[in-house]
Amino acid sequence: MRGAIQKLTIGTYENSDYDKRIQSGAFKAFINPTGYSVTYKTELEPGQAPGTAKTDLKYVASPSTDLQLEFLFDGTGVTEANSGIKLINKIKGKAFKKTSVKDQVDAFYKATGQVSGPIHKPYNVILNWGDFEFKGVLAEFTVEYKLFDNEGQPLRAIGKAKFSESISPKLEAAEKKNESPDVTHKRTVQAGDTLPLMTERIYGDSKYYLEVAKINNLVNFRQLKPGQELFFPPLEKVS
Incomplete structure (x- = not known):
């Protein structure tokens, strides 16, 4: 409720x-x-x-x-x-x-x-x-x-x-494996999140944010909405 x-x-x-x-x-x-x-x-x-x-x-x-x-x-x-x-x-x-x-x-x-x-x-x-x-x-x-x-x-x-x-x-x-950048992560956008910031959390580097935007079909990555779900694939697929 x-x-x-x-x-x-x-x-x-x-x-x-x-x-x-x-x-x-x-x-x-x-x-x-x-x-x-x-x-x-x-x-x-x-x-x-x-x-x-x-x-x-x-x-x-x-x-x-x-x-x-x-x-x-x-x-x-x-x-x-x-x-x-x-x-x-x-x-x-x-x-x-x-x-x-x-x-x-x-x-x-x-x-x-x-x-x-x-x-x-x-x-x-x-x-x-x-x-x-x-x-x-x-x-x-x-x-x-x-x-x-x-x-x-x-x-x-x-x-x-x-x-x-x-x-x-x-x-x-097992928990460390799930947190690894070598596995796919699903994250929900929170208030104040930006794509570079979320990318930094997952991969340890924000430079992959454009690739993540393409994978999630984001038209404008600067306008993320709280509650929006994004996928962050294994590092090898975005590098």
Whole structure:
């Protein structure tokens, strides 16, 4: 549905090949995170030549990327009421039911961090939110309980989760092959895109844009429209 709010979803998988799916929507955020942060790391080794005062850092490796998110778990019923669910249930003659904070937290951890019996480890997961996708495993999960009822039951909590990227060598090789300029790519024009810019992204050089224009039968390559689909053939066919 166009204009509908896209919810963050988490799918579970047996391994880091992501070819054996357990459940596509193991967890769906009722309230989307307000944002997320991605940490890219570079492992460096210090080196210093004799008689010099400065350190010469040497590249060693690129450790896994980390993704940090904060989830709001609300058991007050306020968010459900504001979402229209309460009204829908009333129209359907159903009783309005609140989901406890404990049940929400348990559902998240079951999908991301709980050890699964058959595979003897937590699931690998794929997080999807709009066009954003992240493959990895849960590295840390901290829950801060913020509000309680008269009986001491939590009514609101903040879940801080860190996921570390985890991709098998087999999948990494396949993804690199798909990104190679030696295979055909299909791209959708986004606002602000130009043909030279898109050509630069695919081939690493914008000089092929006229050949790409011919292949796509573009009368005026300067007037690309958002949503327009273009094909970028293997490099050998445009060079």
